[in-house]
Amino acid sequence: MTGRLAGKVTVITGAGSGLGRAAALRFGAEGAQVGCADIVLDKAEATAADIAAQGGQALAIQLDAASMADNERMANTLTTAWGRIDVLYANAGIASVGSVTTVSEDEWDRVMAVHLKGAWLASRAVIPAMEAAGGGSIINQASIGALVGFSGIAAYAAAKGGIISLTRQAAIEYAHLGIRCNAVCPGTVPTELVKETYERRGGLDLRNRMPLEQAMAANATRYPLKRLGTAEDIAHLAVFLASDESAWITGGVFPVDGGYTAA
């Protein structure tokens, strides 16, 4: 343990897989107490068990990010167990496929509910505890899909754009309480969500239909650093934003994307 998050009570939504799981393991290794929240309790429990196995402290929480009651229960569970909340990483998300004209209304509504409403509800639930603790750090998982257009992810991109605006709102509204709020915009990291997106689209995007492995390889060549990301690439920034090293950073929007949005 290196202790960059020692003494901090943290919670990560969508901690059962992919980017959330990698961040949870890093937070635990940096000395944080980690609430691992996920809609699939078994996966949250597996992440919490792995944190405990590496000598950290964690607890698993079942949460549907889109539920106000679940978010409030999550915050209560953390304050009951550990007395405070210092860090929220609102990361839970689902894949979505469809252009402006083809995405279904049901899919649009669920994507908005999990991603955008979920980020709002998580902040809403933890901010009182952060205020009581004298401050905190909220990290919202956006995407480079909020910064540049990609064909075939209309609802997802719109939700992520909303998350960036929500991030700036929270940064301004709660700065006087010492609560910071920043957004992370990952480029492509081959997780379950990305694989599902590619498989449902039939390739890299709606115009270039190809098998999954070929689509991944083709995508990597589009990145100036000539590779896709790893979950750890994103977790490194999350640790920094969760820690006091970023004490004078709020309202920021940070691509972690191998240069994609600089090109």
Ligand SMILES: NC(=O)c1ccc[n+]([C@@H]2O[C@H](COP(=O)([O-])OP(=O)(O)OC[C@H]3O[C@@H](n4cnc5c(N)ncnc54)[C@H](O)[C@@H]3O)[C@@H](O)[C@H]2O)c1
């Ligand atoms: N992987 C990428 O390339 C990439 C890029 C940009 C942004 N993101 C974002 O990162 C976040 C994590 O995605 P990932 O790639 O790690 O995907 P993933 O599928 O590996 O993990 C997502 C996790 O969220 C959980 N989850 C799904 N719906 C939930 C809900 N309603 N409530 C609580 N938990 C729920 C899943 O069970 C899963 O454990 C998402 O917000 C995604 O949009 C991912």
